[in-house]
Structure formats: structure tokens, C-alpha cells
Amino acid sequence: MKFVVITGVSGAGKSLTVKFMEDLGFYCVDNLPPALIPKFAELCDKKRGMVGQIAMVMDIRGGLFFEDLFPSLTAFRKLGYEYDILFLDASDDVLIKRFKETRRVHPLSQNGSIEQGLKKEREELQSLREMASTILDTSRLTPGQLKEELRHIYQEGDLDNYFLLNITSFGFKYGIPLDADLVMDVRFLQNPYYDDRLRDLTGKDSEVQEYVMKDSNATIFVEKLESMLRFLLPNYMKEGKHQLVLAIGCTGGKHRSVTMALELENRLQKGDFRTIVNHRDID
Numbered sequence: 668m669k670f671v672v673i674t675g676v677s678g679a680g681k682s683l684t685v686k687f688m689e690d691l692g693f694y695c696v697d698n699l700p701p702a703l704i705p706k707f708a709e710l711c712d713k714k715r716g717m718v719g720q721i722a723m724v725m726d727i728r729g730g731l732f733f734e735d736l737f738p739s740l741t742a743f744r745k746l747g748y749e750y751d752i753l754f755l756d757a758s759d760d761v762l763i764k765r766f767k768e769t770r771r772v773h774p775l776s777q778n779g780s781i782e783q784g785l786k787k788e789r790e791e792l793q794s795l796r797e798m799a800s801t802i803l804d805t806s807r808l809t810p811g812q813l814k815e816e817l818r819h820i821y822q823e824g825d826l827d828n829y830f831l832l833n834i835t836s837f838g839f840k841y842g843i844p845l846d847a848d849l850v851m852d853v854r855f856l857q858n859p860y861y862d863d864r865l866r867d868l869t870g871k872d873s874e875v876q877e878y879v880m881k882d883s884n885a886t887i888f889v890e891k892l893e894s895m896l897r898f899l900l901p902n903y904m905k906e907g908k909h910q911l912v913l914a915i916g917c918t919g920g921k922h923r924s925v926t927m928a929l930e931l932e933n934r935l936q937k938g939d940f941r942t943i944v945n946h947r948d949i950d
Contacts, residue, residue, distance in 0.1 A: 675755030838920025870925025920948030
């Protein structure tokens with residue numbers, strides 16, 4: 668049997684993940700008291716052949732029950748059952764925005780402070796995060812992309828070889844993405860903004876792409892960046908990292924950074940890395 672423990676910070680997408688895991692054929696249990704894990708596993712064992720893939724959601728909502736998680740996982744493994752831990756995370760600014768949009772109260776918030784609640788939750792979950800088989804950052808994932816990542820991991824993927832490169836274009840005038848692992852600045856390239864014909868277009872338009880790429884420095888830059896990533900990513904994988912956010916920025920995040928993000932994605936798709944591109948400030 669395959670057991671997956673789904674956990675992570677509040678607002679990172681655990682509810683959506685449960686729905687998608689059910690679509691993938693998992694039997695899902697939400698907010699199971701951790702002390703019941705060994706007993707639940709024995710019940711599933713009796714149904715072996717009928718229940719083969721089980722996902723258990725356990726998070727900070729369990730309150731005092733959550734304190735039993737680590738002893739229960741130890742007992743679970745002593746009984747001969749193996750499990751993966753899927754930890755869902757997202758940047759604080761994205762999580763705060765999600766809470767405000769849904770008007771939900773963070774389970775650990777004091778006096779209604781979402782930020783304080785998130786800080787306390789991250790502290791309590793840090794040990795569990797370090798144990799995770801996979802850490803999935805949902806900050807820039809649409810529901811469709813989240814479902815695709817889960818399908819790739821649990822239907823097709825080998826966790827040892829799974830890697831997702833999230834390429835995010837942005838504008839420095841709006842701030843660097845908080846979840847970025849690597850940041851590249853392409854403001855040295857010629858700027859289409861100063862061409863009246865191109866100002867209202869974006870890096871998704873062929874005219875802008877041609878304008879940016881005719882700068883010889885653009886080709887040199889993307890070739891060197893591609894080479895660096897082909898060196899770095901396998902080494903990150905060896906260290907157990909499964910996801911990297913590469914942020915490429917220009918002044919407004921509309922022309923040069925978008926063009927370079929798409930050009931890099933096109934080059935890397937020819938290799939062994941899975942890529943997702945987001946254009947944070949294109950609008």
C-alpha cells in the first residue's frame with residue numbers, strides 16, 4: 668500500500684490537493700487524529716486489494732492532537748508501513764492574500780493577525796517540513812498546474828528524479844518575488860518600452876521577442892543561464908531539492924523579462940527538467 672501524509676501551512680492548498688488525490692485514485696482522510704494512524708493502517712491492511720493508495724491530511728487544525736504526530740509516525744513505520752510526506756507551502760504574501768479573499772481566520776492567529784498566525788505555524792511545522800519527501804510550493808500554481816504536479820509525482824513520477832523549475836518573470840519596480848531562489852536581472856537589454864510600436868505589447872508577442880532577441884547580449888545571456896541551470900539543477904536534486912523558483916526581472920515585468928523567461932523555457936523543455944512559467948507583472 669502507498670501512504671501519503673499531506674500537511675503544510677494553512678492556505679497552501681491542502682483542500683484542493685485532497686480533491687485531486689481522490690481523482691488520482693487515493694482513499695483520502697482529512698484531519699485524522701495522528702494517534703489513530705497505526706490503527707487506521709491496520710484497517711486498511713485488512714482491505715488490501717480494495718484500498719491500495721491512502722492519503723491522510725494532518726495539520727495544525729488538529730490542535731493538541733497534532734502533538735501525537737511524530738510518535739505515531741514512528742509507530743507506523745515500526746509496524747512495517749512506509750509513507751511519503753507531502754508538504755504544501757507558499758509565500759507569506761500569497762497566503763495572506765488567500766486568507767483575505769476567503770475571509771477565513773488563521774487557526775493560530777491572535778487578535779485576527781494572519782501574519783502572526785503564519786509565523787507561529789511555520790515554527791511548529793519546521794521539523795515536519797524537514798522530514799518531507801516532497802515540498803511543493805503552490806504560490807504560483809494554478810489549480811490545474813497543481814493537479815498536474817500531483818499526477819506527475821504520484822502516477823508517473825519517481826520522487827528521486829522529480830524536479831520542477833518555476834520560471835517567474837517580474838518587474839523590479841513592483842519588488843522581487845519573495846519565494847525566489849535565484850534572481851536574474853535583464854535590465855541591461857535594450858528596452859522595447861521606448862519603441863512606440865511595442866510599448867503596449869508584451870513579451871508574449873513575436874514583435875517584442877524579435878526586438879529583444881536581436882540584441883546579441885540577449886542570446887549570450889540566455890545561453891549562459893541555460894548552461895548554469897543544467898549544471899545546478901542536477902546538483903540540487905542530489906541534495907533532495909524538488910523545486911526551484913527562478914525569477915527573471917526587468918523594469919516593469921512586461922517585455923524583456925517575459926521574453927527571456929519564455930526563451931529559457933523553450934530551451935530547457937528539450938532536456939530532462941519540467942518547467943512552469945508565470946508572468947507576475949505582465950498586466
